[in-house]
Amino acid sequence: MFRDAGLVAGKDLRIELRSRVTLQQVLPFAVLVLILFGVALDPDRGILTRASAGLFWVAVLFCALLAIQRAFTIEAADGGRDALRLSGLEPGGIFLGKAMAIAAQLTAVEALLAVGVVIMYGTEVTGVPLLVATCVAATAGMAAAGTLYGVLAAGLRVRETLLPILLLPVLSPVLIGATKAFEAALGGVAADGWPWCGLLLTFALLYLTFGTLAFGTLLEES
Amino acid sequence: MSAPRPTTGSPATRLLGGLSLAGLVLLLGYALWWSPADVVQKDSVRIMYVHVPTAIMAFTACGITTLASAMWLRRRSEGWWVLGGAAAEVGIVFTAACLVTGSIWGRPTWGTYWDWDPRITSTTLLFIMLVGYLALRRIDNESGNAAQRGMRAAIVGLLLFPNVMIVHYSVDWWRSLHQTATITRLDPSIEGTMLFTLMLGIAVFGLVFAWMLIHRFRVGWLEERVGATGLDAALLERRAEAGVAGGAR
Numbered sequence: 001m002f003r004d005a006g007l008v009a010g011k012d013l014r015i016e017l018r019s020r021v022t023l024q025q026v027l028p029f030a031v032l033v034l035i036l037f038g039v040a041l042d043p044d045r046g047i048l049t050r051a052s053a054g055l056f057w058v059a060v061l062f063c064a065l066l067a068i069q070r071a072f073t074i075e076a077a078d079g080g081r082d083a084l085r086l087s088g089l090e091p092g093g094i095f096l097g098k099a100m101a102i103a104a105q106l107t108a109v110e111a112l113l114a115v116g117v118v119i120m121y122g123t124e125v126t127g128v129p130l131l132v133a134t135c136v137a138a139t140a141g142m143a144a145a146g147t148l149y150g151v152l153a154a155g156l157r158v159r160e161t162l163l164p165i166l167l168l169p170v171l172s173p174v175l176i177g178a179t180k181a182f183e184a185a186l187g188g189v190a191a192d193g194w195p196w197c198g199l200l201l202t203f204a205l206l207y208l209t210f211g212t213l214a215f216g217t218l219l220e221e222s
Numbered sequence: 223m224s225a226p227r228p229t230t231g232s233p234a235t236r237l238l239g240g241l242s243l244a245g246l247v248l249l250l251g252y253a254l255w256w257s258p259a260d261v262v263q264k265d266s267v268r269i270m271y272v273h274v275p276t277a278i279m280a281f282t283a284c285g286i287t288t289l290a291s292a293m294w295l296r297r298r299s300e301g302w303w304v305l306g307g308a309a310a311e312v313g314i315v316f317t318a319a320c321l322v323t324g325s326i327w328g329r330p331t332w333g334t335y336w337d338w339d340p341r342i343t344s345t346t347l348l349f350i351m352l353v354g355y356l357a358l359r360r361i362d363n364e365s366g367n368a369a370q371r372g373m374r375a376a377i378v379g380l381l382l383f384p385n386v387m388i389v390h391y392s393v394d395w396w397r398s399l400h401q402t403a404t405i406t407r408l409d410p411s412i413e414g415t416m417l418f419t420l421m422l423g424i425a426v427f428g429l430v431f432a433w434m435l436i437h438r439f440r441v442g443w444l445e446e447r448v449g450a451t452g453l454d455a456a457l458l459e460r461r462a463e464a465g466v467a468g469g470a471r
Contacts, residue, residue, distance in 0.1 A: 148377075149378075152358070152374045152377060152378060153358075153374075156361055158361060162354070162357060162358065162361070165350065165353065165354040165357065166354045166358065166378065169347045169350045169351045169354070169385070170351070170381070170385050170389075172347055172389055172392075172393075173389055173392035173393075176392050176393065176396045177392060180396065199392060199395075203388065206384075206388075210381075214377060217373065218373065218374075218377060
């Protein structure tokens with residue numbers, strides 16, 4: 001299963017490297033969101049610095065929507081979905097592979113956003129272990145839930161509008177947990193953040209398990 | 223299939239409807255006149271006799287949708303499919319009622335219609351999840367053949383209740399961290415007439431919920447029948463017309 005996951009993830013990432021959609025569209029969008037927050041909130045009163053944890057994760061969420069849509073658009077072209085079904089790869093492996101590819105792209109987005117937040121919002125970085133652990137757990141959860149709901153919406157005419165309304169309420173615990181953990185790390189009291197990190201990890205494990213088990217039926221029947 | 227009736231009512235649901243109506247009248251009497259005003263919240267506590275039952279019914283509806291989705295995934299029978307949608311639709315009504323009554327109650331009690339209270343936040347997210355589920359169901363109904371249909375909605379429906387729980391607890395945890403003491407909604411030592419009125423409210427809204435659910439289920443069932451037999455019936459009708467026209471010529 002994990003070998004299959006590696007194959008699918010490699011394929012998706014290769015497509016991204018060659019098409020440069022993440023590089024030329026998703027990453028600039030992430031920076032754009034940071035600028036928009038700066039314009040919307042008064043940059044001079046330190047609101048941005050204080051709210052940087054939440055703004056960071058909202059920006060990640062928006063980019064996650066784009067990355068997930070993209071991950072299933074590439075399957076829609078040239079009958080890729082049918083090819084995946086016929087490939088004989090394990091459905092659980094396909095799920096994990098797609099989730100891994102999305103997670104890899106989100107990690108790139110997060111790295112860029114972190115630099116952006118430090119430079120543009122003047123956030124001071126403290127509690128690095130917690131920050132990194134939060135990113136890993138939150139990214140895994142977002143990618144797992146995103147892949148599951150992404151395949152649900154894929155192939156529908158209204159997928160662009162449907163995915164946000166299905167996925168964002170489900171991801172709200174991730175936004176809450178990641179923001180609280182980041183606030184704790186940046187506020188210097190890292191001990192308060194670890195339970196939130198645990199919540200994120202639980203969420204990720206739940207969705208990874210469910211997705212691995214249910215993906216086969218979904219891919220076959222929808 | 224029995225001959226189509228012009229109504230979704232039956233003796234049993236008429237009795238249920240009558241009981242609900244009588245119960246509502248009784249509840250109105252208890253809630254507005256016979257129960258005392260709260261020491262702290264004064265008369266505004268009376269809206270709780272509607273608010274709490276609607277909240278309970280909203281979450282019950284979610285549970286039913288999840289259960290129906292799970293059963294549909296196992297059995298693939300039409301009844302479970304219709305039940306999932308019926309429960310979600312009725313649930314949306316109760317969730318909306320819960321939010322509106324909570325908001326009205328919040329105005330005199332907290333001085334604001336909206337507060338970032340964990341329960342308001344998670345109930346609003348529940349509302350949006352139900353809207354999303356019903357939107358997906360509608361699409362599922364329109365596209366694909368009967369065997370394919372329902373898979374997506376069933377998975378979302380199956381995840382509905384677990385998601386509601388995860389959201390509920392994380393929001394609860396989130397707000398409980400740095401919130402100053404919230405005014406307790408109901409006095410913990412609630413007793414006597416007030417407790418009876420609340421229990422009556424829950425029972426009466428349970429009846430209303432069941433009544434609405436059964437009717438919605440029957441309408442959903444008939445919709446399915448129309449989908450299945452509509453084309454055949456139309457063809458027959460058209461043929462009959464053509465036959466008459468042909469005979470006259």
